Amino acid sequence: MIILPKRPIFAGESPYGAPQLNVPVCLNVNENPYAPSESLVQDIANAVADAAKSLNRYPDRDFPALRDDLAHYLADEAGVTVAPENIWAANGSNEVMLHLLQAFAGPGRTVVSFAPTYSMYPEYARDTDSTWVAAPRAEDFQLDMSIVRSVLERERPAIVLLASPNNPTGTALPQDQLAEILEIAQETGPDTGTASIIVVDEAYAEFRRVGVPSALELLNANPHLVVSRTMSKAFGAAGLRLGYMAASQEIVDQVRIVRLPYHLSALTQAAARAALRHRAALRGQIAELRASRDRLAADLSGLGLAVAPSDANFVLFGTFSDRHAVWQGLLDRGVLIREVGPKGWLRVSVGTPAENATFMAALKEVM
Ligand SMILES: Cc1ncc(COP(=O)(O)O)c(C=O)c1O
Incomplete structure (x- = not known):
């Protein structure tokens, strides 16, 4: 019998992923419920057809045109100027953050985050042989700054992952706290005199409430700050697989060392650029989703439930003595949400007004 040389660290592990079930109302993975417009579909098709003409060649490894477009998008969205060279x-x-851990973490190094948070973070650490440390958030899911300080000083992490808005709680990290963390992190890195890299994962940033700033504003003054973004959520392009970060030149240069050559296909680059050209049309949609999120939160509160204040396109609510029964009851009525987060809580993504209404009606029945 042949025995495969499986790695002990993967013993008992299974592939990550929320259930992909074929149900009428899918509100479980924080997608944008609106499919791309017909004109966007056409533009993507044309751009991909054009790129296909030179598929015999490898794509541009450093994709400067796409980085330039992403820099323009960030200037529009957050009012912050980022040079294309500072985009990756x-x-x-997910792959952007894995690149960061490959470049800066690894054996003998530590990655820190504050739970409850995004469930993929420990997997990046596992897959790069980094030590994973999850410290707790406060009761209201905000960061407790005294815990942050003591964990950074004790663990001396290479990387600190901070989702803002946080998944699954929807909590945004206040800018004054981020500024304080950046200051603490200046010398808490693994080797004497080195900094910890602070990654602010802004996957849901476009849904933040009016007046909530982006971490991008602190980028210029902080060469140890990374702001990660994605086209999977607000952009309604989860199927495209395009995430990006803004960071100092030094960080981008390190990341370029570990990326596989030609990791971003010519078709992805072309489709992403086409989608970015349509960003103005998304503004109204994002505003509508934000308003729906606030309505959904108010409706859940109206049922006497606890609701975590959300700056994202989902709402964490509870608490239930048997959350699985509630999740299953909703599924039996054709509504898939996510059983995730602290004990007793459930997370629902914001859907179309009709989907939200179906969810609320089903929840009332289940309760
Ligand atoms: C906090 C957070 N970060 C990152 C991601 C990954 O997004 P993607 O790899 O699609 O860009 C997700 C996806 O759900 C998320 O919730």
């Missing part, structure tokens, strides 16, 4: 992109922000 990959197949989803």
Whole structure:
């Protein structure tokens, strides 16, 4: 019998992923419920057809045109000027963050985050042989700054992953706290005199409430800050697989060392650029989704439930003595949400007004 040399660290592990079930109302993975417009579909098809003419060649490894477009998008969205050289992109922000850990973490190094948070973070750490440390958030899911300080000083992490808005809680990180963390992190890195890299994962940033700033504003003054973004959520392009980050030149240069050559296909680059050209049309849609999120939160509160204040396109609500029964009851009525987060809580993504209404009606029945 042949025995494969499986790695002990993967013993008992299974592939990550929310259930992909074929149900009428899917509100489980924080997607944009609106499919791309007909004109966007046409533009993507044309751009991809054009790129296909030179598929015999490898794509541009450094994709400067796409980086330039992404820089323009960030200037529009957050009012912050980022040079194209300070942008990096990959197949989803998951890959961007994996690149960061490959470049800066690894054996003998530590990655820190604050739970509850995005469930992929420990997997990036596992897959890069980094030590994973999850410290707790406060009761209201905000960061407790005294815990942050003591964990950074004790663990001396190479990387700190901070989702803002946080998944699954929807909590945005206040800018004054981020500024304080950046200051603490200046010398808490693994080797004496080195900094910890602070990654602010802004996958849901476009849904933040009016007046909530982006971490991008602190980029210029902080060469140890990375802001990660994605086209999977607000852009309605989860199927495209395009995530990106803005960071100092030094960080981008390190990441370029570990990326596989030609990791971003010519078709992805072309489709992403086409989608970025349509960004103005998304503004109204994002505003509508934000308003729906606030309505959904108010409706859930109206049922007497606890609701975590959300700056994202989902809402964490609870608490239930048997959350699985509630999740299953909703599924039996054709509504798929996510059983995730602290005990007793459930997370629902914001859908179309009709989907939200179906969810609320089903929840009332289940309760
Ligand atoms: C906080 C957070 N970061 C990153 C991602 C990954 O997004 P993608 O790889 O599609 O860009 C997700 C996806 O759900 C997320 O919730």
